[in-house]
Amino acid sequence: MHRLAVILSGAFALACIPSAYAQNGAVQVKIGSVSPLSGTGAHQGKDIENGARMAIDELNAKGAPVGGKKVHWVLQPEDDGADPKLGTAAAQKLVDAGVAAVVGHLNSGTTVPASKIYASAGIPQISPAATTPLYTHQGYKTAFRVVANDNLVGRSLAAYSIGTLKAKKIAVIDDRTAFGQGLADEFVKGVKAAGGAEIVSRQFTSDKATDFNAILTQIRARKPDVIFYGGMDAVAGPMLKQMKALGIGAKMVSGDGICSEKLPQLAGDALGDDHVICVVAGGIDGPQEAAYAAFAERYRQRYKMVLQTYAPYAYDAVMTFATAMQQAGSTDPNAFLPALARVRYQGITGAIAFDARGDLLNAALTLYTYRKGQKVKLQVVR
Incomplete structure (x- = not known):
C-alpha cells in the first residue's frame, strides 16, 4: 500500500506541473487549431489543420526559442463541425487546455461566437478564413485575421x-x-x-x-x-x-x-x-510565387494531396504568433498580444500586419478561374 501511495503521489505531482513546461526543460507552447474536421466542409477544415501543423513542425525543427528559452511547440486541433454551438464548445475546450493562441475558425458563423470566449480568456485568435466584418468589429483586442474581409x-x-x-x-x-x-x-x-x-x-x-x-x-x-x-x-x-x-x-x-x-x-x-x-x-505575385509554389509542393509531398485553399493562411497564422512571441520575449498571451497587434511578418500569403481592428493591412485578393479542371490565376487585386 505504501508503494502504491508513493506512485499515486508522484502521478499527482506530475499532473500538477503546469502545461507550459515540457519534461525536457523546454517551455511547451500549445497552439489551438479549430475548423470543421467533419461534415461537408471537412476537406477545407483539414486543410487548415494541415497548414498549422506544417508550421508547428517547422518551428520545432528550427528550434525557435522565445525569450532565450527553448520551446516545444504543440498543436491541439479541434473539430467545430461548422456549427456555432460546437464552435463555442471547442473554443472553451482550448481555453481550458491552456493554449497560448488559436488558429481558427474557418466559417464566419463559428468564428464570431467563439471569438467572445477567446476574448474573455485573453487568448489571441487569428482566423485564416473568416471574412465577415462583424468578427473584427466587435471591439475585441484578441481578434485578428490574415484574409481580406x-x-x-x-x-x-x-x-x-x-x-x-x-x-x-x-x-x-x-x-x-x-x-x-x-x-x-x-x-x-x-x-x-x-x-x-x-x-x-x-x-x-x-x-x-x-x-x-x-x-x-x-x-x-x-x-x-x-x-x-x-x-x-x-x-x-x-x-x-x-x-x-x-x-x-x-x-x-x-x-x-x-x-x-x-x-x-x-x-x-x-x-x-x-x-x-x-x-x-491574399495576393501572391512576383518573387512570392516561388515561395508559395514551394509550400504547395511541400504540402503535396507530406500529405499526398494538393492543398485546398486555407493551408497557407493557417501556416502564416502560426508563424505570425511565433514572431509576436519572439518579439515580446514571452509566450504569455498577456505579454505578446501587444506585439501581435503591431507585428510585421512576410508570410507565404503576403505581408502580414494588422490595423486597429485586427484586419489585414493593405489586403490583396487573387482572382481565379478553372480551365481543364485546374485552378488558374487571373490577376491580383489590391
Whole structure:
C-alpha cells in the first residue's frame, strides 16, 4: 500500500506541473487549431489543420526559442463541425487546455461566437478564413485575421463582374450562413455602387441543400449574365451541375469558399473553362510565387494531396504568433498580444500586419478561374 501511495503521489505531482513546461526543460507552447474536421466542409477544415501543423513542425525543427528559452511547440486541433454551438464548445475546450493562441475558425458563423470566449480568456485568435466584418468589429483586442474581409471581396467581385465580364443582369444566391449571406450582401452593395448592372433575382438556399431546381428555374427566366453564389464548394459543385442541366449559361462568381482544388470533382463537366470566377484573399505575385509554389509542393509531398485553399493562411497564422512571441520575449498571451497587434511578418500569403481592428493591412485578393479542371490565376487585386 505504501508503494502504491508513493506512485499515486508522484502521478499527482506530475499532473500538477503546469502545461507550459515540457519534461525536457523546454517551455511547451500549445497552439489551438479549430475548423470543421467533419461534415461537408471537412476537406477545407483539414486543410487548415494541415497548414498549422506544417508550421508547428517547422518551428520545432528550427528550434525557435522565445525569450532565450527553448520551446516545444504543440498543436491541439479541434473539430467545430461548422456549427456555432460546437464552435463555442471547442473554443472553451482550448481555453481550458491552456493554449497560448488559436488558429481558427474557418466559417464566419463559428468564428464570431467563439471569438467572445477567446476574448474573455485573453487568448489571441487569428482566423485564416473568416471574412465577415462583424468578427473584427466587435471591439475585441484578441481578434485578428490574415484574409481580406467581405467588404473588399464583395466590392472586387462586383467590379470584376461589371467591368471585365460585362454583366448587365446579375442573379444572387446565398446559403443563409453568416459567411454566405454576408458576402452576398457586400456583393450586392458593390454592384449598386458600381452601377451599370441590375440585380434581377435574389434567392436563398442552405449550406446542406442538394436540390436547386426551383430557384434556378426562377433565375433562368431572368436570363442573367452572372450568378453570384455566397457559400462553400460542397454546394456550388452540385449547383453548377444543375445549372448546366437547366441550360443556364451564366458564369458563376463567388468567394474563397468555392475556390478550392476539390471544386472540379464536385462540379464534374459542368465546371467548364472560364465558367467560374472566384477569389482568394491574399495576393501572391512576383518573387512570392516561388515561395508559395514551394509550400504547395511541400504540402503535396507530406500529405499526398494538393492543398485546398486555407493551408497557407493557417501556416502564416502560426508563424505570425511565433514572431509576436519572439518579439515580446514571452509566450504569455498577456505579454505578446501587444506585439501581435503591431507585428510585421512576410508570410507565404503576403505581408502580414494588422490595423486597429485586427484586419489585414493593405489586403490583396487573387482572382481565379478553372480551365481543364485546374485552378488558374487571373490577376491580383489590391
